[in-house]
Amino acid sequence: xxxxxxxxxxxxxxxxxxxxxxxxxxxxxxxxxxxxxxxxxxxxxxxxxxxxxxxxxxxxxxxxxxxxxxxxxxxxxxxxxxxxxxxxxxxxxxxxxxxxxxxxxxxxxxxxxxxxxxxxxxxxxxxxxxxxxxxxxxxxxxxxxxxxxxxxxxxxxxxxxxxxxxxxxxxxxxxxxxxxxxxxxxxxxxxxxxxxxxxxxxxxxxxxxxxxxxxxxxxxxxxxxxxxxxxxxxxxxxxxxxxxxxxxxxxxxxxxxxxxxxxxxxxxxxxxxxxxxxxxxxxxxxxxxxxxxxxxxxxxxxxxxxxxxxxxxxxxxxxxxxxxxxxxxxxxxxxxxxxxxxxxxxxxxxxxxxxxxxxxxxxxxxxxxxxxxxxxxxxxxxxxxxxxxxxxxxxxxxxxxxxxxxxxxxxxxxxxxxxxxxxxxxxxxxxxxxxxxxxxxxxxxxxxxxxxxxxxxxxxxxxxxxxxxxxxxxxxxxxxxxxxxxxxxxxxxxxxxxxxxxxxxxxxxxxxxxxxxxxxxxxxxxxxxxxxxxxxxxxxxxxxxxxxxxxxxxxxxxxxxxxxxxxxxxxxxxxxxxxxxxxxxxxxxxxxxxxxxxxxxxxxxxxxxxxxxxxxxxxxxxxxxxxxxxxxxxxxxxxxxxxxxxxxxxxxxxxxxxxxxxxxxxxxxxxxxxxxxxxxxxxxxxxxx
DNA sequence: GGACTCCCTG
DNA sequence: CAGGGAGTCC
Numbered sequence: 001x002x003x004x005x006x007x008x009x010x011x012x013x014x015x016x017x018x019x020x021x022x023x024x025x026x027x028x029x030x031x032x033x034x035x036x037x038x039x040x041x042x043x044x045x046x047x048x049x050x051x052x053x054x055x056x057x058x059x060x061x062x063x064x065x066x067x068x069x070x071x072x073x074x075x076x077x078x079x080x081x082x083x084x085x086x087x088x089x090x091x092x093x094x095x096x097x098x099x100x101x102x103x104x105x106x107x108x109x110x111x112x113x114x115x116x117x118x119x120x121x122x123x124x125x126x127x128x129x130x131x132x133x134x135x136x137x138x139x140x141x142x143x144x145x146x147x148x149x150x151x152x153x154x155x156x157x158x159x160x161x162x163x164x165x166x167x168x169x170x171x172x173x174x175x176x177x178x179x180x181x182x183x184x185x186x187x188x189x190x191x192x193x194x195x196x197x198x199x200x201x202x203x204x205x206x207x208x209x210x211x212x213x214x215x216x217x218x219x220x221x222x223x224x225x226x227x228x229x230x231x232x233x234x235x236x237x238x239x240x241x242x243x244x245x246x247x248x249x250x251x252x253x254x255x256x257x258x259x260x261x262x263x264x265x266x267x268x269x270x271x272x273x274x275x276x277x278x279x280x281x282x283x284x285x286x287x288x289x290x291x292x293x294x295x296x297x298x299x300x301x302x303x304x305x306x307x308x309x310x311x312x313x314x315x316x317x318x319x320x321x322x323x324x325x326x327x328x329x330x331x332x333x334x335x336x337x338x339x340x341x342x343x344x345x346x347x348x349x350x351x352x353x354x355x356x357x358x359x360x361x362x363x364x365x366x367x368x369x370x371x372x373x374x375x376x377x378x379x380x381x382x383x384x385x386x387x388x389x390x391x392x393x394x395x396x397x398x399x400x401x402x403x404x405x406x407x408x409x410x411x412x413x414x415x416x417x418x419x420x421x422x423x424x425x426x427x428x429x430x431x432x433x434x435x436x437x438x439x440x441x442x443x444x445x446x447x448x449x450x451x452x453x454x455x456x457x458x459x460x461x462x463x464x465x466x467x468x469x470x471x472x473x474x475x476x477x478x479x480x481x482x483x484x485x486x487x488x489x490x491x492x493x494x495x496x497x498x499x500x501x502x503x504x505x506x507x508x509x510x511x512x513x514x515x516x517x518x519x520x521x522x523x524x525x526x527x528x529x530x531x532x533x534x535x536x537x538x539x540x541x542x543x544x545x546x547x548x549x550x551x552x553x554x555x556x557x558x559x560x561x562x563x564x565x566x567x568x569x570x571x572x573x574x575x576x577x578x579x580x581x582x583x584x585x586x587x588x589x590x591x592x593x594x595x596x597x598x599x600x601x602x603x604x605x606x607x608x609x610x611x612x613x614x615x616x617x618x619x620x621x622x623x624x625x626x627x628x629x630x631x632x633x634x635x636x637x638x639x640x641x642x643x644x645x646x647x648x649x650x651x652x653x654x655x656x657x658x659x660x661x662x663x664x665x666x667x668x669x670x671x672x673x674x675x676x677x678x679x680x681x682x683x684x685x686x687x688x689x
Numbered sequence: 690g691g692a693c694t695c696c697c698t699g
Numbered sequence: 700c701a702g703g704g705a706g707t708c709c
Contacts, residue, residue, distance in 0.1 A: 535700090550693090571692090571693070571694090572700080572701070573700080575695075579695080657695085661695085
């Protein structure tokens with residue numbers, strides 16, 4: 001963690017372990033056990049994970065941060081711009097010659113134009129966008145250079161014959177084309193800026209005259225500017241860093257510039273073999289330089305925010321800090337450590353972008369008591385075997401139990417409703433630098449330090465006996481996120497952790513854990529009303545408790561400011577849940593009576609039954625929470641009670657359901673502690689990412 | 690009387 | 700899912 005490159009690498013690796021795209025379902029054909037539910041190593045190899053795509057021969061325009069959230073209005077325009085830029089590069093394939101040298105100069109100056117804008121633009125989010133734009137331009141340049149080298153090699157013989165005169169003509173044509181391209185780029189840039197809210201200063205467009213395809217030559221001017229920039233960077237260290245310093249000081253192209261002027265140019269001036277050799281050298285050096293330069297940029301930006309946040313909190317309580325003060329001397333845990341920040345940034349970003357996405361990874365009840373002490377296993381009116389009833393201990397993974405109760409069991413549709421497959425994982429938001437920085441920091445400031453956690457919130461960081469993993473965590477959508485595991489059950493976390501450690505080259509994740517710890521802390525400001533997220537949580541809670549007390553509700557909705565209205569609304573919700581539950585039970589029980597399904601196993605609610613599907617659809621619509629076995633047991637009890645009452649004619653009594661209600665209300669089980677987490681399950685922090 | 694629940698209705 | 704009436708329990 002000494003060099004910025006290492007730092008960047010480490011942060012990226014940590015991000016890797018928590019990125020939402022790391023879902024096997026997104027990568028068909030990839031054995032889950034081999035990658036732990038994450039993409040194959042080729043997706044982002046160690047070394048420069050985030051810039052790997054930059055170094056692909058074909059440019060591999062896989063946009064790391066391409067998946068912006070829906071409310072980012074720049075997304076479309078930026079993607080468009082990017083693709084157009086790539087087209088520009090491809091258009092020049094086979095045409096680019098030494099004239100590009102001037103184009104490179106244009107890149108440099110274009111960057112400076114960008115940087116000049118950044119200096120005036122304090123918006124953090126935009127800065128991040130800018131940084132990506134800069135990187136994109138650089139990538140484009142890299143690709144054009146590689147393409148140029150290939151073209152040079154292929155056309156070497158021909159060029160030898162044509163001689164210098166032909167090249168001169170080519171160069172002139174190129175200039176024209178480049179000029180044309182420059183204008184198109186300008187138009188695209190203007191579009192982007194307009195989308196940015198139009199608050200860019202006119203000067204921001206200074207990029208355009210200095211675009212990558214103009215201003216041939218003029219090295220001297222550039223060097224002077226570099227010196228000037230370095231000077232500014234030094235000054236910035238004294239009085240607060242400027243964004244320009246971050247970017248310029250990274251010296252992304254300084255090393256390459258030397259190569260361009262030296263070996264590359266020399267090769268071009270000399271023989272063709274020399275040119276080829278120089279080109280290869282240049283390409284190699286370019287790769288290396290680009291990798292480290294990007295790392296430096298990231299590092300500087302992160303460092304910038306680390307330092308900036310030291311003095312910019314709007315009204316932070318005295319005790320507030322990003323990380324606990326007693327986290328030891330681990331470098332990765334240092335307050336505001338860039339790696340930590342990078343990880344947290346990505347988490348916050350994914351959080352912000354996937355508010356509406358389904359949760360992933362809630363627990364299953366582990367060590368679940370398979371028979372409740374008050375569980376009515378056998379109704380006297382039913383000619384069933386005495387308890388323990390075998391149907392209350394169903395094999396959880398029965399693919400298809402022909403004897404299971406199917407609501408429309410007479411039809412072939414009875415088993416045609418397996419639980420729908422989990423929805424595809426949300427797109428991968430990976431960029432490190434965006435408005436999420438602001439989100440992260442503003443939110444972090446609202447989080448008290450860990451030591452200030454109220455006892456009740458420290459408790460739920462402990463192991464939870466009702467947490468359980470699916471048989472194949474790596475491939476199951478309910479696999480909880482590592483941080484949650486770590487908080488809830490260290491032993492469970494260990495298993496997942498070890499896999500991730502292997503993948504990440506045995507790097508520690510203490511830093512990211514701290515960040516997640518931070519994000520998991522309760523909000524200082526309670527919410528007045530109930531949100532759809534609360535409704536979602538309430539529905540999932542129904543899997544465990546049908547009759548929660550108001551105190552229980554208060555416990556499990558810590559981020560809600562309770563008043564009479566909110567309390568009664570929550571209670572009303574559960575009343576509605578029960579109503580739906582009982583209606584379904586009665587409905588399917590009556591159907592069973594009609595079809596004379598008297599055998600025990602015909603009154604079961606397997607996971608492949610219609611009844612299960614309906615209940616799952618109602619309480620777990622996104623189907624990303626595995627219905628706990630306990631709930632299935634309770635539902636089966638209710639089903640049998642209804643069946644028994646109907647079969648024996650007790651349903652003629654107006655109060656015939658009351659006995660059933662009384663039985664069911666005794667079957668409540670504890671709600672997993674994960675439900676106590678504020679923001680759960682909607683907060684992406686708690687999802688498998 | 691307050692809290693809670695069920696039932697009905699929209 | 701919410702509103703409201705009616706019933707029950709403490």
